[in-house]
Amino acid sequence: MNYGRVYNFSAGPAMMPEPVLEEIRDEMLNYRGSGMCVMEMSHRSAVYQQIIDEAEADLRDLMGIPDNYKVLFIQGGATLQFAAIPWNLMKNGKAVYIETGAWSKKAISEAKKYGEVIVAASSKDKNYSYIPDCSDLDIPEDTDYVYICENETIHGVTWQTLPNTKGHVLVSDQSSMFLSKPVDVSKYGLIYAGVQKNVGPAGMVVVIIREDLIREDLDPKMPIYMRYDTHANNGSMYNTPNCWAIYCCGKVFKYLKSIGGLEEMNRRNVEKAKVLYDFLDSSKMFHGTVEAADRSLMNVPFVTGSAELDAEVVKATKAAGYDNLKGHKSVGGLRASIYNAMPKEGVEALVDFLKKFEAEHK
Numbered sequence: 538m539n540y541g542r543v544y545n546f547s548a549g550p551a552m553m554p555e556p557v558l559e560e561i562r563d564e565m566l567n568y569r570g571s572g573m574c575v576m577e578m579s580h581r582s583a584v585y586q587q588i589i590d591e592a593e594a595d596l597r598d599l600m601g602i603p604d605n606y607k608v609l610f611i612q613g614g615a616t617l618q619f620a621a622i623p624w625n626l627m628k629n630g631k632a633v634y635i636e637t638g639a640w641s642k643k644a645i646s647e648a649k650k651y652g653e654v655i656v657a658a659s660s661k662d663k664n665y666s667y668i669p670d671c672s673d674l675d676i677p678e679d680t681d682y683v684y685i686c687e688n689e690t691i692h693g694v695t696w697q698t699l700p701n702t703k704g705h706v707l708v709s710d711q712s713s714m715f716l717s718k719p720v721d722v723s724k725y726g727l728i729y730a731g732v733q734k735n736v737g738p739a740g741m742v743v744v745i746i747r748e749d750l751i752r753e754d755l756d757p758k759m760p761i762y763m764r765y766d767t768h769a770n771n772g773s774m775y776n777t778p779n780c781w782a783i784y785c786c787g788k789v790f791k792y793l794k795s796i797g798g799l800e801e802m803n804r805r806n807v808e809k810a811k812v813l814y815d816f817l818d819s820s821k822m823f824h825g826t827v828e829a830a831d832r833s834l835m836n837v838p839f840v841t842g843s844a845e846l847d848a849e850v851v852k853a854t855k856a857a858g859y860d861n862l863k864g865h866k867s868v869g870g871l872r873a874s875i876y877n878a879m880p881k882e883g884v885e886a887l888v889d890f891l892k893k894f895e896a897e898h899k
């Protein structure tokens with residue numbers, strides 16, 4: 538059905554699968570005979586308990602999350618986790634961070650407020666356009682964890698090979714790649730993701746944490762909401778959770794299962810991103826800003842080389858129904874975010890438009 542929707546290339550909040558939005562619409566006024574909308578429901582009701590239980594079960598199934606990991610639905614976005622991670626995981630007060638762009642920088646500055654941060658590798662020298670070699674880092678024995686941002690939303694770089702943590706706990710911000718491909722959860726101590734990039738509505742983060750990392754001997758000054766044991770011991774319902782986001786995300790989990798899971802999602806994402814990268818590699822006007830080996834399948838920054846021309850392209854694409862292509866101010870140019878819910882047809886249509894633009898502006 539045509540709702541007059543545009544191809545929305547926003548970095549987040551971003552597109553959701555249309556069949557999911559239709560289902561939500563159909564259940565809006567009366568959720569399955571409950572006589573109310575999910576927004577109006579007590580989080581303590583049996584009907585809501587089933588929604589959150591199913592959401593967790595479907596996510597576990599989708600990602601193959603082992604039994605010794607907890608799944609937590611927490612408010613405060615990914616940003617609150619920049620602080621929560623050091624407060625909860627720093628036992629020795631020391632962590633190694635890899636600096637690959639804007640989001641790892643933010644995480645580093647929050648962690649520094651709490652403990653010692655060792656930036657063991659950085660790609661700052663080339664404006665975060667690549668992932669540094671992390672096969673043999675200098676990691677002190679008493680390091681509590683090694684931290685990465687697995688897909689840098691702003692700079693458009695992604696990790697193909699995880700760092701060699703030399704036996705230390707790996708912590709990963711997967712916000713802008715969550716559920717875009719299969720991952721081996723057992724390689725991580727903690728995975729977290731703000732859901733508004735690749736899954737559902739804003740206002741929630743999913744934290745997947747190995748049980749032995751959930752501590753109770755924490756700084757007594759720590760806000761109770763920031764403690765992972767608070768959420769783990771209360772089924773993510775210590776206080777009122779983001780009921781609506783959990784409900785919508787649950788629908789997306791089911792949708793991903795229905796299309797064949799994360800293998801199939803990854804296959805589609807690879808195919809879709811190739812359309813755009815092939816064009817950028819062949820264009821004389823548009824160029825990708827990231828080293829080919831480290832390119833993100835989700836966020837594709839590109840430039841013409843002229844700020845004026847970039848602005849003209851943004852204006853022209855918006856007028857043609859391709860929205861939110863302006864690059865982040867720290868990189869400039871353009872950025873196409875092509876998350877799970879962006880159909881391949883959307884990328885093909887954008888590429889056709891850019892080709893035409895290039896031909897007309899020789």
Ligand SMILES: *Cc1c(COP(=O)(O)O)cnc(C)c1O
Nearest residue numbers: 614615616640690710712713731
């Ligand atoms: C958007 C984003 C964040 C911040 O998410 P909020 O939910 O807005 O706090 C953190 N990390 C990455 C990689 C992001 O893309």
